Amino acid sequence: xxxYESDDAVGAARDEYPRSGRRKAARYxxxxxxxxxxxxxxxxxxxxxxxxxxxxxRISAQQLIExxxxxxxxxxxxxxxxxxxxxxxDLGGLEDGLMSGSGRGGSGDGSSADPKxxxxxxxxxxxxxxxxxxGPDRQKLSLLESGAEYSLIHDGKDVWGYDSKSNQVFxxxxxxxxxxxxxxPPATPKDFADQAxxxxxxxxxVTVDGTAHVAGRDAYKLLIRPKQSGTTxxxxxxxxxxxxxxxLKFTLTPRSGGAAVLDAGFTQVSFARPAASTFDFTPxxxxxxxxxxxxxGAREHTxxxxxxxxxxxxxxxxxxxxxxxxxxxxxxxTGAKGGVPTGSQGGELGGFLGSLGDPVSGRFGKGxxxxxxxxxxxxxxxxxxxxxxxxxxxxxxAADAGK
Amino acid sequence: xxxADVVQAGAGRRPNPLWTLxxxxxxxxxxxxxxxxxxxLGVLAAVPVLVGIAxxxxxxxxxxxxxxxxxxxxxxxxxxxxLFLVFTALAATLPxxxxxxxxxxxxxxxxxxxxxxxxxxxxxxxxGRTRLLLTKYATVLAxxxxxxxxxxxxxxxxxxxLFPLGELTTISGTRISFAEGLGRAVLIxxxxxxxxxxxxxxxxxxxxLTNSGIAAMATTVGLLITVQIVDQIPQLHxxxxxxxxxxxxxxxxxxxxxxxxxDLVRNLGLQGLYAAVFGAAAWARFTAKDIxx
Numbered sequence: 063x064x065x066y067e068s069d070d071a072v073g074a075a076r077d078e079y080p081r082s083g084r085r086k087a088a089r090y091x092x093x094x095x096x097x098x099x100x101x102x103x104x105x106x107x108x109x110x111x112x113x114x115x116x117x118x119x120r121i122s123a124q125q126l127i128e129x130x131x132x133x134x135x136x137x138x139x140x141x142x143x144x145x146x147x148x149x150x151x152d153l154g155g156l157e158d159g160l161m162s163g164s165g166r167g168g169s170g171d172g173s174s175a176d177p178k179x180x181x182x183x184x185x186x187x188x189x190x191x192x193x194x195x196x197g198p199d200r201q202k203l204s205l206l207e208s209g210a211e212y213s214l215i216h217d218g219k220d221v222w223g224y225d226s227k228s229n230q231v232f233x234x235x236x237x238x239x240x241x242x243x244x245x246x247p248p249a250t251p252k253d254f255a256d257q258a259x260x261x262x263x264x265x266x267x268v269t270v271d272g273t274a275h276v277a278g279r280d281a282y283k284l285l286i287r288p289k290q291s292g293t294t295x296x297x298x299x300x301x302x303x304x305x306x307x308x309x310l311k312f313t314l315t316p317r318s319g320g321a322a323v324l325d326a327g328f329t330q331v332s333f334a335r336p337a338a339s340t341f342d343f344t345p346x347x348x349x350x351x352x353x354x355x356x357x358x359g360a361r362e363h364t365x366x367x368x369x370x371x372x373x374x375x376x377x378x379x380x381x382x383x384x385x386x387x388x389x390x391x392x393x394x395x396t397g398a399k400g401g402v403p404t405g406s407q408g409g410e411l412g413g414f415l416g417s418l419g420d421p422v423s424g425r426f427g428k429g430x431x432x433x434x435x436x437x438x439x440x441x442x443x444x445x446x447x448x449x450x451x452x453x454x455x456x457x458x459x460a461a462d463a464g465k
Numbered sequence: 466x467x468x469a470d471v472v473q474a475g476a477g478r479r480p481n482p483l484w485t486l487x488x489x490x491x492x493x494x495x496x497x498x499x500x501x502x503x504x505x506l507g508v509l510a511a512v513p514v515l516v517g518i519a520x521x522x523x524x525x526x527x528x529x530x531x532x533x534x535x536x537x538x539x540x541x542x543x544x545x546x547x548l549f550l551v552f553t554a555l556a557a558t559l560p561x562x563x564x565x566x567x568x569x570x571x572x573x574x575x576x577x578x579x580x581x582x583x584x585x586x587x588x589x590x591x592x593g594r595t596r597l598l599l600t601k602y603a604t605v606l607a608x609x610x611x612x613x614x615x616x617x618x619x620x621x622x623x624x625x626x627l628f629p630l631g632e633l634t635t636i637s638g639t640r641i642s643f644a645e646g647l648g649r650a651v652l653i654x655x656x657x658x659x660x661x662x663x664x665x666x667x668x669x670x671x672x673x674l675t676n677s678g679i680a681a682m683a684t685t686v687g688l689l690i691t692v693q694i695v696d697q698i699p700q701l702h703x704x705x706x707x708x709x710x711x712x713x714x715x716x717x718x719x720x721x722x723x724x725x726x727x728d729l730v731r732n733l734g735l736q737g738l739y740a741a742v743f744g745a746a747a748w749a750r751f752t753a754k755d756i757x758x
Binding site for chain 1: 556741
């Protein structure tokens, strides 16, 4: 009888145990409590781990810079997180197209394993890199991608680039390798720090800004601030490992405030010798291997990036640098009249680029300013380009003065 | 001692722990014997066959597979080493086929019994609701593992038949022996199976909310699709690390050398959290529910 009169049966049960309804509702406290504990753990654990800067002996800025210069780390391996936020509009696929286009320009069938083409990707977004080094002759830099990896391996006289996604290999040998290393785009905190310290002069204030934990190590924080007004660089903070003097974290914040333009830091680091097999590379069967001479043309056309702070652009063909220190402006003549490529030259892209810039005018004439959060560039209608880590006004002033 | 005494002693005893195993065994057998389950497993086994044949045909002329980086992860390495078909097949099935199959089985677990009117007979047995729910969840988890292994074994067979095997290159560019590669394949299959733990718990919770098996399956699979779409919208990036599917493809990190553990650990932690939250919610619902069907 009971099964078919379930409503009555349920009612009877409720009468029998008047408090059972509340007890049943109380069971939902269990999943709620699990969520609460999880949220608290996620929120509190990083806060607890961060708390308490290490106690380190006092050190002057000068001593710290010397410590960085003397630092001679030969063996290390670690993971680096690089975030770049130049405030560029998110162009999605178009951006990819432009970048791969610029990286492959010059050689018809550029390899996707060409280091220059590949590491241009670092210009925007957040990336995880792995670095390993064993002396001056063996280094490895890997760019971790979803389900794939790009590795750049320097082993003696060989430099290998391996793109696991497309199974392509780039290879260069011989005397070029030494020079190649200098030409490698900066990716680690040390590369960025070296660039920044090059620009330290009387236009800069350098202070030691306390201590911090970086990648589980005690570090001093070196704060570099431009004294000049008119630059877009707000401050550069470098965390320097207290024991080895190696820069562990590099943060560049713009004067306009907000998130860092560039943030590169170790999330994990070890100064032990990496396994020798790390640097061994033989191209896998069936992989397409591109030798360097095949791709040499690509080299010329690849844009510089990352670490070009004040003065870094000097020495390029037809390039002049106006001003000094942080407010220096690089200028060159494209020779193309008409300024920003318009419909006739760039097709739809030209019109699109034009819409991204702000028109300005001054004694130099008319032009268009393209702004990012760090670098501003002015392209005048008579084909000159002025660019630097300076504000728009400073750029116009430089153009006026250069006229 | 008379017979009656023995029976009496047996009746007064708590249910034998082995009895739960018996319940689990009967659940497993019932689940695997369903035509629906066999069809799902058949579809899963067919995916590696399709991928393998497609890659074989595409690379017949000696060209590279994957059109220079497109397609599922690892697809360009399959021609060098058949073992990579295991990873490609798992990468291809993990976003949709595998969780859909798990969603169907998990959604059906309780609601299907309720819909067919068999749930109350299960509860007549002295198992208790908590134990029945745990058994149901264990069955769904066993299916997660079974489904993953079906894909992996099918891919390994197809890969061994169509492509060479041997030493392989990790995606970091270092070389490992075939035995180590096989070990990593097993590890990857286990991680993929563990990645489905969250969906399984979610499906089981949905299953306790309704008496219609179809509604529970549809809701679970619908949630799966919604979560995958939300995971693709860049504006919602603050939310994405908490979506159960966010770190699914981190199993590929096991093919790096050295292995990159960060995302793998996050993935397993997240799956554990989903299992705890929705498992507890399913328990709260199921033990407090009025069973009238």
